[in-house]
């Protein structure tokens with residue numbers, strides 16, 4: 001009996017002709033282009049079995065590399081299931097990181113180099129985040145916000161993974177001033193003691209690559225160790241990862257690269273799909289086999305997704321097809337309002353007999369907050385993939401809670417100190433400093449009345465005191481409304497967004513989410529408790545993994561999964577595609593738009609039988625436009641040609657007017673660089689001791705000291721602060737005060 005018949009008998013899987021061809025092709029470089037659901041994991045496993053059982057290759061000579069831990073264990077489990085009766089030998093299934101780290105550890109040991117890992121385990125002073133934070137403060141003279149930290153971490157990781165040279169660092173899109181300098185300082189810091197290196201996850205890859213490149217002994221050892229190298233999910237590999245694989249497979253190049261360029265969605269992490277697109281340039285004798293038969297989804301879903309992805313031009317042209325039955329139509333639901341989408345979804349989940357066959361997909365984690373609130377209220381359990389509790393730690397949430405805390409006791413100057421610039425009481429930093437120094441236990445507002453800095457402050461303080469006291473006995477929803485509108489918090493958010501280039505819409509939507517979460521709660525304590533509870537519910541949802549419950553996931557985390565029913569939600573312009581995707585696209589750069597299309601495609605192809613695309617036209621009293629991708633899908637379903645993307649003008653106009661960016665998981669690429677004001681001070685000659693200036697962030701102040709490198713300004717509200725002069729001039733941070 002031949003190998004394939006035997007496998008059919010044992011596993012009940014009969015490989016198709018293309019899959020067989022991929023299995024048999026053992027010698028030389030092979031790119032196995034696999035459409036979603038085409039059985040790539042199945043084929044890869046069969047190939048390993050074929051190498052061992054037919055070609056008699058010892059398991060120790062085969063290296064199988066995957067991108068994530070989950071796929072390494074998934075491959076191993078499937079291999080075990082297929083072959084446990086046929087062989088006792090075990091193949092090495094590694095993630096690229098664990099394999100690289102093995103080589104690095106061994107090299108360091110041999111050369112008596114000590115190292116310390118600075119990523120993974122939180123809390124230590126020498127943690128990657130802490131080091132970068134300290135360097136940021138040294139350079140920028142101010143602490144980074146959480147968003148800035150995330151953006152900087154992404155930037156550093158991206159540069160490392162893309163192997164960007166020092167001279168090219170400045171060309172990477174990043175809104176953090178001096179990002180390149182911080183990057184270099186971080187790298188230098190890690191290597192300051194060559195006998196005791198600090199190593200983060202990205203360094204494992206870079207060191208591994210450098211060792212393999214430069215150390216002939218180590219390189220030969222590993223090249224001889226493995227006769228066959230196979231890599232899964234290779235569309236997610238970054239430049240440095242591709243380099244490592246390329247060296248390991250040489251010189252015989254018995255390399256099998258399994259990938260789907262249409263599912264490449266980690267460009268923002270440094271994934272480099274061009275390596276796949278240039279496979280036959282890299283390997284002149286490289287063979288490309290396309291596995292396009294989808295075994296997962298109905299014909300309706302496969303055909304629509306296949307047409308949809310063809311919108312992207314820079315890809316291997318393949319036509320996904322299926323022999324599965326036609327199935328139901330893809331449902332497109334355009335609701336009038338966001339909350340109707342929410343109600344509908346909760347209803348659907350509640351009605352489902354096997355909720356574990358259901359997944360809700362969204363682009364941004366923020367989409368899950370109100371959904372889990374509703375699910376919890378209805379006592380519906382769920383499993384959340386890659387839990388992200390950032391929302392509950394957001395500074396806006398902390399601000400609102402601080403307003404509420406102050407309402408219990410307005411003598412708490414420590415709390416007032418955190419929120420005074422965010423309310424319209426004209427309180428200055430110097431006044432807070434005075435309050436902190438005094439031992440007075442009376443109301444902060446009463447104390448401030450004794451020392452007002454302008455006549456108009458008297459009434460403002462009286463009003464603020466009254467409002468803050470009043471919110472204590474209000475229902476939380478009403479209290480938040482007072483904080484937003486009467487205490488001036490919304491206005492302060494708009495100011496922050498304008499000055500720092502934050503996404504105003506995202507800030508307002510965060511506070512508006514909070515307001516919704518407070519609906520129906522009786523008092524402020526209940527509100528604070530509700531936030532804690534929701535965070536805990538989210539965290540503990542991981543224990544529901546194998547239960548009969550619905551799964552919630554970002555589109556990014558859904559790769560590799562399959563479900564009977566898939567609900568893709570919040571499909572509006574501004575989210576998918578995001579404003580940045582649309583803006584770049586209009587300006588002739590389609591990279592980000594192409595990735596958004598792939599993300600949408602990954603979502604669609606998770607569904608076996610039932611796919612619903614949900615959108616709406618109103619959110620938080622504002623009109624929004626259904627995603628341009630929904631129009632595409634509609635046209636495909638009606639058999640119409642898909643033309644130019646019909647992007648919503650409204651979103652783009654808003655973008656221009658408000659000059660703000662959108663939040664997605666791709667922070668380093670999506671932040672918009674703030675426009676430099678026309679009247680910004682550009683020369684050092686315009687500044688001297690005593691010059692009164694307006695700073696983009698801290699408002700009015702005067703120059704206390706200035707030299708060629710630094711400028712120190714005393715601000716009316718924030719006291720003394722030092723800045724790098726060059727940065728201030730280049731970024732237009734200072735403007736002259738108009739008389």
Ligand SMILES: Nc1ncnc2c1ncn2[C@@H]1O[C@H](COP(=O)(O)OP(=O)(O)OP(=O)(O)O)[C@@H](O)[C@H]1O
Pocket residue numbers: 013014015016019034035036037038039040041042043260295296559560561605
């Ligand atoms: N030749 C075949 N005949 C029948 N079923 C098959 C065949 N090959 C694969 N399958 C089935 O198709 C489904 C999808 O296979 P697999 O999970 O390997 O796909 P995939 O290519 O890894 O998908 P994705 O890229 O979307 O994650 C599995 O249920 C698998 O058993």
